[in-house]
Amino acid sequence: VVEQDVGALRRHIALIGFMGAGKSTIGRDVARLTQRRFVDLDEEIERRHGPIAKIFDERGEPEFRRIEEEMAAGVLAAHELSVIALGGGAVGSTKTQDLLRARALTIWVPVDVETAWRRAKDSDRPLARDEGRFRALYEEREEIYDIVADASAADAEAVLLESSRIDFRVGALALLGKYVESPRAVLVVDERVLSLHPVKWNAPWVELQGTYTVPPGEDAKAVAVVERLWHEISLDREGTIVALGGGSTTDVAGFTAATYLRGLRWIAVPTTVVGQVDASIGGKTGIDLFTGKNLAGAFHFPERVVIDANVLSTLPEEERRAGMAEVVKTGLLAGRDVWSLPEEDMLRACAAFKSAVVLSDPYERGRRKILNLGHTFAHALETGSGYTVRHGDAVALGLVAALRLSGQPTDVVEEVLKPQPVRADRDAAWAALKRDKKGEGVFVLLEAPGRPVVTNVPDEDARKALDELIAK
Ligand SMILES: NC(=O)c1ccc[n+]([C@@H]2O[C@H](COP(=O)([O-])OP(=O)(O)OC[C@H]3O[C@@H](n4cnc5c(N)ncnc54)[C@H](O)[C@@H]3O)[C@@H](O)[C@H]2O)c1
Numbered sequence: 001v002v003e004q005d006v007g008a009l010r011r012h013i014a015l016i017g018f019m020g021a022g023k024s025t026i027g028r029d030v031a032r033l034t035q036r037r038f039v040d041l042d043e044e045i046e047r048r049h050g051p052i053a054k055i056f057d058e059r060g061e062p063e064f065r066r067i068e069e070e071m072a073a074g075v076l077a078a079h080e081l082s083v084i085a086l087g088g089g090a091v092g093s094t095k096t097q098d099l100l101r102a103r104a105l106t107i108w109v110p111v112d113v114e115t116a117w118r119r120a121k122d123s124d125r126p127l128a129r130d131e132g133r134f135r136a137l138y139e140e141r142e143e144i145y146d147i148v149a150d151a152s153a154a155d156a157e158a159v160l161l162e163s164s165r166i167d168f169r170v171g172a173l174a175l176l177g178k179y180v181e182s183p184r185a186v187l188v189v190d191e192r193v194l195s196l197h198p199v200k201w202n203a204p205w206v207e208l209q210g211t212y213t214v215p216p217g218e219d220a221k222a223v224a225v226v227e228r229l230w231h232e233i234s235l236d237r238e239g240t241i242v243a244l245g246g247g248s249t250t251d252v253a254g255f256t257a258a259t260y261l262r263g264l265r266w267i268a269v270p271t272t273v274v275g276q277v278d279a280s281i282g283g284k285t286g287i288d289l290f291t292g293k294n295l296a297g298a299f300h301f302p303e304r305v306v307i308d309a310n311v312l313s314t315l316p317e318e319e320r321r322a323g324m325a326e327v328v329k330t331g332l333l334a335g336r337d338v339w340s341l342p343e344e345d346m347l348r349a350c351a352a353f354k355s356a357v358v359l360s361d362p363y364e365r366g367r368r369k370i371l372n373l374g375h376t377f378a379h380a381l382e383t384g385s386g387y388t389v390r391h392g393d394a395v396a397l398g399l400v401a402a403l404r405l406s407g408q409p410t411d412v413v414e415e416v417l418k419p420q421p422v423r424a425d426r427d428a429a430w431a432a433l434k435r436d437k438k439g440e441g442v443f444v445l446l447e448a449p450g451r452p453v454v455t456n457v458p459d460e461d462a463r464k465a466l467d468e469l470i471a472k
Contacts, residue, residue: 004283004299004300004301006164006165006283006301006302007105007162007163007359008081008104008105008163009301011103011104011105012075012081012082012083012084012103012104012105013027013034013036013084013105013107013159013163014076014086014105015027015030015083015084015085015108015159016090016091016100016107016108016109016145016148016149017109017145018088018111018138018141018142018145019087019088019119019120019123019125019127019128020115020116020117020118020119020120021088021109021110021111021116022111023086023109024040024043024085026085026109026153026156026159027040027084027085029156030156030160030163031083033156033356033360034083034160034163034356035360035361035367036080036081036082036083036359036360037082037083038082038083038084038085039075039082039083039084039085041068041072041075041084041085041086041087041090042085044071044075045067045068045071048071049067051124052064052126053124053125053126055067056126057126061126065089065093068087068093069093069095069096072086072090072093072099073095073096073099076099076100076103076104077099077103084104088141089127091141091144091145091148092141105150105162105163106148106149106150106151107149107150107151107159107163108146108149108151108152108153109152109159110145110154113134113135113138116134116138117134117135121134157348157352160352160353160359161348161355164281164355164358164359165302165303165304165305166304166305166307166351166352167304167305167306167307168307168308168344168347168348168351169306169307169308170308170309171308171310172269172306172307172308173197173198173200173244173269173308173310173311174198174199174200174202175201175202175203176199176201176202176242176244176306177201177202177203177204177208178203179242179267179304179306180203180206180240180242180267181265181303182206182239182240182265183205183206183238184206184207184209184235184238184239185206185207185208185209185235185239185240185241185242186208186209186210186211186212186233186239186240186241186242187208187210187211187212187242188212188213188214188229188241188242188243188244188245188252188253188256189211189212189213189214189243189244189245190214190216190217190220190244190246190248190271191213191214191216192216193216193244193245193249193311194211194213196314197271197311197314209233209234209235210232210233210234212228212232212233214245214249214252216248217248218248218288219248220249220251220252221248221251221252221286221293221294222252222287222288223287223289225252226255226287229252229253229256230256230260235261235264236261237261237264239264240264240265240266240267240303241253241256241257241264241265241267242266242267243257243266243267243268243269244269244271245269245270245271245272245275246270246271246272246275247270247272247275247279249275250268250270250275250280250285250302251279251284251285251286251294251297252285252287253266253268253285254266254268254285254300254302255285255286255297255298255300257285257300258285258297258299258300259298263300265303266300266302266303267303267306268280268281268302268304268306269305270307271311271312271315272312272315272319272322272323273324273327273347274322274323276307276309276323276350276351277326277327277347277350277351277354278326278330278354278371280302280307281305281355281358282354282355282358282368283299283300283301283358283362284297284299285299285300293379299362299363301362305351307347307351309343309344318390318392319392321390321392322391322393324339324392324416324417325374325392325393325395325396327346327350328396328412328413328416329373329395329399330349330350330353330354331350331412331449332373332412332446332449332450333353333357333370333371333373333450335450335451336349336450337412338350338353339412339416354371357371369454370444370452372444373398373399373402373444373446373452374396374398374399374400374401374402374444375395375398376398376433376436376437376443376444377394377397377398377402377433377465377466378394378395378397378398379432379436380429380430380433380436380466381394381397381398381422381424381466381469381470382394383428383432384424384425384426384428384430384432384470385422389422389423389424393419393422396417396418396419397419397421397422397469398469399413399417399419400413400414400419401465401466401469402443402444402446403446404465404468405443405457405461405462405465406446406447408446408448408449421468421469421471422469422470422471423471424470426467430466433462433466441456441459441462442454442456442457443455443457443462445457
């Protein structure tokens, strides 16, 4: 099995960079959003050994570096995955560098020297007492950061995207091969997407062994499609599957990657809003069976997610609406009006939030369940209507039901998504909801925007909320 060690999934998130870069502020935000422990190495040192300025003055810099190295080793060796802000000089130690390589995704938070000096000059930092020395140190350290870092990120959102290896790049479809880190690859692509968007490999050093189309949309998520891919693809263990299309394509290609040769690397290049904010992120892959959706699948995290917002230009209106339903869901969970941001910012904010939730609970043992907000009702409506209700419309209605049960206003959902009651068989919808819950009446509700809770709802309340979504 290919080791699933993507981004910060099984590693600490370590922030490095010069003093005054904002590592502690960013680190605190990332820790809150990923629900990981936050460690500010300088604060830890001061807690244990007293003020850093005093250590420098009384015991000298080499002794401070020794303490710093020892404490960094302790923090990096800890089993509990953490977000760690390291002091500006901590990465000078080769021992710390080795530990970072083994135990952390190391992200460089850049800062220009003017800003750094402005922020540091009035602090009691021992290395910010003399401007000339400060500037020389800056030059010296920048080189080390560049060598040690796996990535660089200027704010919490960028750190979260890097932590799931999500790359926003306009024009990515013209250089797909450049994202592949193995010698061979195949492309699995939605037939319609391929006809609409010119795709260029542009990486002669990676052999493209074949391009395999899958049917547009949900039809791709079939046993027969996976079976065909298993037989037609002839990659070895060093191969990568690149999936280009909406959630249906990334689900089936990711599942093929999870199962072929017991697991190949794969890269998701989502082409729908649903794909870019949700389906391609978080490692859930799978296909549908005759008995229901997503019934055969695996957690198999993409090595990278490459998002080119330009490909959305051809997306049909109803697909965009389906995506906006997920965007509104994300905004409600995050407590941010993400739907009113410019498109690319909106996509980034949603992708970063999903990354944070997944990093806090990759295999959905707890918190990740919040991402189901509104979805239980949506599935019930889809089943109760014999799948004539579109998924996005069902999710919009599901959000209305969840907000009503939460005692929260529904105006945002009404304004952005304009949901209308749909035709569905009430008893069939209720039966589907009960089946989905497997006898447990547990739902995701919102105490307030940004404060989701997983809680019990009595049957009669849930049934009433469901009934209100169905046209008279
Ligand atoms: N794995 C997960 O975590 C996860 C999360 C959410 C949804 N999903 C799955 O995703 C699937 C839905 O995916 P989706 O909503 O992204 O759509 P999709 O992949 O089903 O595609 C919908 C339609 O849009 C077309 N299309 C895709 N990109 C286009 C583009 N750029 N321009 C024009 N047409 C384009 C497709 O050909 C298709 O006709 C469902 O099966 C759902 O279960 C998975």
